[in-house]
Amino acid sequence: MIEVVCNDRLGKKVRVKCNSEDTIGDLKKLIAAQTGTRWDKIVLKKWYTIFKDHVSLGDCILLNHQSSR
Amino acid sequence: MGSSKKHKEKGRDKDKNAEERHREHKKHRHKDRERDKERDGNREREKRKRSRSKERTGRGSEREGRSKGERSTGEPRVKREKVEPGHEESTPNAGKYSGQIMCKRNKLRAKLGLKPLEMTDTSKELGTKEQPMVAETINPVHIKQQKDMREKLAAMKEKRLLNQKLGKVKTLAEDDWLDDTVAWVERSRKMAKEKELAEKRAKLLQEMDEEFVPSALVDLKGLTVQHKMESFNEGETVILTLQDKGVLEEEDDVLVNVGLVDKEKAEKNVELKKKKPDYKAYEDDESVDDMVTFKPRTVLGKYDEEIDGEKKKSFRLSKGGCAEGERERELQAIRETLRNQAQSLEMPALAIASEYYTPQEMVGFKKTKQRVRKIRKKEKTSPSALKLDDTRNTDFGSRARGRGRKQPNEEVPELDNEGVPIPGLDVPQQSDDVRMADMDISDDEDFTPPEPAVLEEDEAEQELQKQLEKQRKLKQKQMLKDSGEKVAEQVRGLARGDDSDTEDKKNLNIVFNATSEFCRTLGDIPTYGLSGNREDQEDIMDFEQEAERDGGGGSDSEGDENVGWSIVNVDEEQKQPDFSTASTTILDEEPIVNSGLAAALALCKNKGLLDTQMQKIARVRAPTGALPNDNYSIEDKMTIDDKYSRREEYRGFTQDFKEKDAYKPDVKIEYVDESGRKLTPKEAFRQLSHRFHGKGSGKMKTERRMKKLEEEALLKKMSSSDTPLGTVALLQEKQKSQKTPYIVLSGSGKSMNVNTITK
Numbered sequence: 093m094i095e096v097v098c099n100d101r102l103g104k105k106v107r108v109k110c111n112s113e114d115t116i117g118d119l120k121k122l123i124a125a126q127t128g129t130r131w132d133k134i135v136l137k138k139w140y141t142i143f144k145d146h147v148s149l150g151d152c153i154l155l156n157h158q159s160s161r
Numbered sequence: 162m163g164s165s166k167k168h169k170e171k172g173r174d175k176d177k178n179a180e181e182r183h184r185e186h187k188k189h190r191h192k193d194r195e196r197d198k199e200r201d202g203n204r205e206r207e208k209r210k211r212s213r214s215k216e217r218t219g220r221g222s223e224r225e226g227r228s229k230g231e232r233s234t235g236e237p238r239v240k241r242e243k244v245e246p247g248h249e250e251s252t253p254n255a256g257k258y259s260g261q262i263m264c265k266r267n268k269l270r271a272k273l274g275l276k277p278l279e280m281t282d283t284s285k286e287l288g289t290k291e292q293p294m295v296a297e298t299i300n301p302v303h304i305k306q307q308k309d310m311r312e313k314l315a316a317m318k319e320k321r322l323l324n325q326k327l328g329k330v331k332t333l334a335e336d337d338w339l340d341d342t343v344a345w346v347e348r349s350r351k352m353a354k355e356k357e358l359a360e361k362r363a364k365l366l367q368e369m370d371e372e373f374v375p376s377a378l379v380d381l382k383g384l385t386v387q388h389k390m391e392s393f394n395e396g397e398t399v400i401l402t403l404q405d406k407g408v409l410e411e412e413d414d415v416l417v418n419v420g421l422v423d424k425e426k427a428e429k430n431v432e433l434k435k436k437k438p439d440y441k442a443y444e445d446d447e448s449v450d451d452m453v454t455f456k457p458r459t460v461l462g463k464y465d466e467e468i469d470g471e472k473k474k475s476f477r478l479s480k481g482g483c484a485e486g487e488r489e490r491e492l493q494a495i496r497e498t499l500r501n502q503a504q505s506l507e508m509p510a511l512a513i514a515s516e517y518y519t520p521q522e523m524v525g526f527k528k529t530k531q532r533v534r535k536i537r538k539k540e541k542t543s544p545s546a547l548k549l550d551d552t553r554n555t556d557f558g559s560r561a562r563g564r565g566r567k568q569p570n571e572e573v574p575e576l577d578n579e580g581v582p583i584p585g586l587d588v589p590q591q592s593d594d595v596r597m598a599d600m601d602i603s604d605d606e607d608f609t610p611p612e613p614a615v616l617e618e619d620e621a622e623q624e625l626q627k628q629l630e631k632q633r634k635l636k637q638k639q640m641l642k643d644s645g646e647k648v649a650e651q652v653r654g655l656a657r658g659d660d661s662d663t664e665d666k667k668n669l670n671i672v673f674n675a676t677s678e679f680c681r682t683l684g685d686i687p688t689y690g691l692s693g694n695r696e697d698q699e700d701i702m703d704f705e706q707e708a709e710r711d712g713g714g715g716s717d718s719e720g721d722e723n724v725g726w727s728i729v730n731v732d733e734e735q736k737q738p739d740f741s742t743a744s745t746t747i748l749d750e751e752p753i754v755n756s757g758l759a760a761a762l763a764l765c766k767n768k769g770l771l772d773t774q775m776q777k778i779a780r781v782r783a784p785t786g787a788l789p790n791d792n793y794s795i796e797d798k799m800t801i802d803d804k805y806s807r808r809e810e811y812r813g814f815t816q817d818f819k820e821k822d823a824y825k826p827d828v829k830i831e832y833v834d835e836s837g838r839k840l841t842p843k844e845a846f847r848q849l850s851h852r853f854h855g856k857g858s859g860k861m862k863t864e865r866r867m868k869k870l871e872e873e874a875l876l877k878k879m880s881s882s883d884t885p886l887g888t889v890a891l892l893q894e895k896q897k898s899q900k901t902p903y904i905v906l907s908g909s910g911k912s913m914n915v916n917t918i919t920k
Contacts, residue, residue, distance in 0.1 A: 093278050093279050109266060109278055110275075110278065111278060111279045112275065113276075113279075114275060114276075118273065118275045121271070121273045121275070122270070122273070122275075122764055125273070
């Protein structure tokens with residue numbers, strides 16, 4: 093289980109726990125459950141690299157403490 | 162091998178140690194009862210939620226399963242020892258994420274359709290933020306060694322396996338079986354048996370296949386073929402196979418042909434590549450054929466495929482595997498009927514309309530019989546027509562004839578309103594002009610009046626004429642009263658004895674002529690006959706002039722009317738024989754220009770070339786007197802009366818000096834600058850201003866002024882007849898010195914001598 097921290101730079105910072113086998117889409121759903129936006133409206137980025145929905149978290153190089161939105 | 166394991170164990174141990182340390186920090190927790198409960202609960206939950214893990218229960222075993230390579234004996238040891246701590250381990254983690262929260266999370270995940278959270282991977286996290294762990298130093302040498310070890314191990318393993326395999330195969334050297342015939346026999350028998358069995362099996366399978374086929378044929382009813390009916394042509398055999406579907410799907414079988422499927426896909430791709438426009442703003446031309454099937458109008462039809470999924474055309478097989486295209490045939494029949502019923506919207510080709518009737522159209526016209534006219538009517542019309550024509554040609558509405566009087570027909574000799582029969586219709590009446598022309602022709606000879614016209618006069622007309630004649634005569638008499646006009650008349654009367662009657666007769670008519678009217682308006686020529694070029698006039702006496710004019714009037718084309726008029730005019734003009742400039746008649750003789758400047762000026766004035774009007778100079782008056790204003794008035798402060806100003810006033814009667822009436826001095830104020838030049842008003846003002854303000858112009862300004870003055874001086878000095886350089890003067894001097902009328906232009910000082918040229 094990994095914990096992903098997502099920050100939207102506008103005040104919403106969320107820590108989401110998920111498996112590393114989960115896909116980005118699943119992560120987005122979890123984030124949506126916590127933040128209240130719609131999951132298909134969320135765009136996860138690291139710097140300017142956008143994460144696509146079908147990729148699993150384990151395959152994205154997610155470090156220990158990551159902040160992405 | 163062992164060493165590698167050891168290394169691995171080390172790695173593992175290190176992880177474990179980290180966790181242990183982590184655990185130790187929270188050792189106090191496991192003493193809590195709550196925690197214990199949770200622990201148990203967690204454990205059980207973990208046990209339950211082993212959905213996808215292949216391993217057995219227990220966190221430790223999970224851990225084991227996840228270990229990368231072989232199991233190390235160390236691990237179970239560690240695990241065994243730390244079964245509790247293993248569970249304890251879970252508890253601090255669980256403590257980190259309390260059971261309730263985890264439950265919630267997993268519920269959420271389940272709702273979203275995700276697998277429940279694994280309680281793993283935290284091992285990776287070496288320490289939390291609060292207790293940062295020193296990360297393991299990456300020893301590349303160490304890593305390389307491990308790698309090598311791994312490779313070696315793998316190689317050895319392979320070797321071993323290979324050996325095992327190969328070991329099964331007996332080498333040639335091992336021929337122990339030869340010795341044992343029984344064994345050989347047994348073996349061969351076994352082989353044969355096996356062969357038989359294999360054959361049997363194959364047969365069975367074949368039979369099964371064969372069996373399968375007819376059964377399939379039997380069950381073809383109701384199967385769908387996922388192709389269009391049109392893709393199957395007559396006469397050709399197409400092999401259909403069952404389409405792939407999921408194992409657990411319960412839907413009907415679908416037959417497809419692989420080739421056709423690919424073809425369809427290719428076609429679809431081609432269509433997509435063509436990039437047809439998505440949106441058709443207007444409906445395509447609907448052909449009659451399309452009207453057979455009812456196509457529901459869809460909105461944004463291009464998205465239907467995306468939303469609903471691709472629709473595949475298919476048809477079902479009926480009993481015995483036949484597919485009848487009955488419905489298709491029906492549709493085709495309907496299409497045919499519609500096509501026949503349809504009316505083409507084409508109009509008949511436009512052709513130029515023929516100007517003539519076609520024979521077909523002529524049939525419609527019936528020939529009308531021409532009526533035979535009665536001869537009697539024809540005869541009747543001819544004489545009157547002739548007569549009418551005559552009158553029409555000649556009668557132009559002369560006054561003699563009368564105003565708008567109709568010509569009575571011969572048939573009905575009516576009496577006119579006045580009761581005078583009008584005979585003599587035979588004689589055509591001539592127009593006035595014609596009559597006048599006749600009169601002209603018979604100019605110097607006897608004046609033959611138009612007899613028949615006179616005879617045809619109406620009584621009223623005659624009376625009118627008489628009246629007018631009377632008046633004229635009165636006037637004449639009046640005019641002839643003074644001086645010897647009576648005598649002239651008598652003379653005239655003697656001269657033209659016979660003419661007088663005619664004149665009288667003539668005077669009965671007032672005939673207007675365009676030319677005569679024009680001349681009348683012009684006015685009579687005052688200088689008529691003065692230069693002696695008129696043959697009729699020999700004596701330049703008033704009376705004779707009159708008489709001549711009368712004669713001339715008679716002889717002229719002016720006609721009767723001028724007889725009376727001309728006398729009057731003559732008299733008028735005789736009163737002003739001098740050619741004064743005041744007369745405005747156009748036919749005035751131009752004043753003689755050679756008589757002097759005065760005459761010329763007079764002529765100019767006449768012609769309007771001189772502007773003799775006094776020009777009024779616009780004068781600006783004081784506004785106070787002009788417009789009296791009720792609501793607004795300018796109050797002048799100077800008019801405020803105060804003691805002191807009033808003292809100075811003189812309220813007496815003022816008058817200009819009488820002696821100085823004629824004194825009108827010509828005041829001219831000239832300003833001069835320092836050099837003596839007269840100043841223009843602008844410059845003068847500038848001078849004044851400088852003096853007033855106490856400072857002059859700046860440097861630039863004064864320089865400019867100086868330059869300007871110098872230029873002016875130079876301009877003045879310049880000679881008018883010569884170039885600025887004085888070329889002419891120089892030329893003249895040179896000529897004087899050389900004593901030649903010319904000068905030789907030579908350049909560079911060298912003279913053009915013969916010597917120099919030859920050089």
